[in-house]
Amino acid sequence: MVAELMIQVSDITQYFYCPRKIYFLRVLGVSVPSKPKMEMAKEEHEKEHQRVVERKEIYGFPREEVKEVLHSVAIEASEYHLYGVIDTVLILTSGEIIPVDIKYSRFEEKKRNWTKQLVAYSLLLESKMKVKVTRAALFFPESKKRIIIEISSEDKKALLKDIDTIMSIIINEVLPNVSKDKKCSYCEMNRFCTL
Numbered sequence: 001m002v003a004e005l006m007i008q009v010s011d012i013t014q015y016f017y018c019p020r021k022i023y024f025l026r027v028l029g030v031s032v033p034s035k036p037k038m039e040m041a042k043e044e045h046e047k048e049h050q051r052v053v054e055r056k057e058i059y060g061f062p063r064e065e066v067k068e069v070l071h072s073v074a075i076e077a078s079e080y081h082l083y084g085v086i087d088t089v090l091i092l093t094s095g096e097i098i099p100v101d102i103k104y105s106r107f108e109e110k111k112r113n114w115t116k117q118l119v120a121y122s123l124l125l126e127s128k129m130k131v132k133v134t135r136a137a138l139f140f141p142e143s144k145k146r147i148i149i150e151i152s153s154e155d156k157k158a159l160l161k162d163i164d165t166i167m168s169i170i171i172n173e174v175l176p177n178v179s180k181d182k183k184c185s186y187c188e189m190n191r192f193c194t195l
């Protein structure tokens, strides 16, 4: 493995959307222009950070259980070849640390790529804060729905293998074999991707 190669948490979510996206983004260096919808979500996101301080519940946790709320926590964990910016981290009065990812999606359910993203955040937080992270949360502002994701040691070990696989695609410049499906019509790589 190339020692200095690092991957971002967003590479993991892209990989679990479709492994081919890693080839386009990290091997060919295709950049993804932001869509108006993404810009709107960014603005809404900033407002959501402000609104949370006025609520009785903080991302679904009773206010009295939350000691601190951190936003945009940048962490690099060279031991995992991983870095990323965690949108929100809750420090509970119990001492528990919970990464939260806020999703602006009409699909309010647990998705594999989102779960992997939260496992990656857990690894980063463990590396920086030296505490074990066993829970994470998805939060959907429109409905105020919160989904708790339990994170096990096996999930973290599996993620380390995923990181190895992603690094191998980048280092060996491999175009992964996949089948086209309906998600291709939402994919920014569709116009480059021939199957």
Ligand code: SF4
Pocket (backbone or CB within 6 Å): 017, 018, 019, 020, 021, 178, 179, 180, 181, 183, 184, 185, 187, 188, 189, 190, 193
């Ligand atoms: S167009 Fe489809 S197969 Fe190609 S990268 Fe996107 S999701 Fe994957």
